Amino acid sequence: MSAPSGSRRGKRLAVAVGMHLFLVAWFATTGPLHSQQLGDTAAGKRLATEWCSACHLVGPEVRRGATDLAPPFVELANDASTTEFRLRAFLMTPHKRMPDFKLSREQSDDLIAYILSLRRP
Ligand code: HEC
Incomplete structure (x- = not known):
């Protein structure tokens, strides 16, 4: 996975802008007390x-579950290897056995x- 060389500057700017929007939205919606949260859990549910x-x-x-095919979410949440980063990476990439939902950033x-x-403490 090599990064495209063309627009490195633009990409970095986009990341910086994205980061700021993310932080603003994050503090606006959840406040620093809930620093674990990045989205709206009720909407997610x-x-x-x-x-x-x-x-x-x-x-x-x-x-x-009735089938072992797809892992229960509570199991995913309590798997030590599950991180925001991993979930995001998973949801952003197409999977053979899972439909591609084309989730928006907000939805994911x-x-x-x-x-x-x-996740249980
Ligand atoms: C058609 C059935 C199906 C639907 C609908 C589905 N999934 Fe899955 N999902 C699977 C299967 C099967 C796996 C295990 C597949 C694998 O390991 O490739 C899986 C695995 C996952 C994983 C595990 C990734 C990991 O690290 O092991 C996550 C996270 C996930 N799904 C999220 C979702 C979310 C969020 C939705 C709803 C937007 C969803 N899935 C809808 C079938 C489905």
Whole structure:
């Protein structure tokens, strides 16, 4: 995975702008007290129920799914290797056994926030 060489400056600027928007939105919506949260967990839960529950157990209950095909979200959340970064990378890339939802940045933020909210201390 090599970065395209063309617009390095533009890309860096975009990242910087994105970072600022992200931080502004982050503090505006959750405040520094909830520094774990990046999206709207309630919206994420709605999306998860609507789009993901056909295959995933999306609720907080710990039980085995009818099928082992798709990991329950609560299990993902409590897997030590699960991070915001990993979830984002997963959701941004197409997968063979999972439909490509073409999630917006906001939608993936919300979903990730919701999934991570299932993490037990
Ligand atoms: C058609 C069934 C299906 C739907 C709908 C579905 N998934 Fe999945 N998902 C899977 C399967 C199967 C796997 C395990 C596949 C794999 O490992 O490639 C998986 C794996 C995952 C993983 C695990 C990644 C990891 O690190 O192992 C995440 C996160 C995930 N799905 C999120 C979602 C979200 C969010 C939605 C709703 C927007 C969703 N899925 C909807 C089938 C589905």
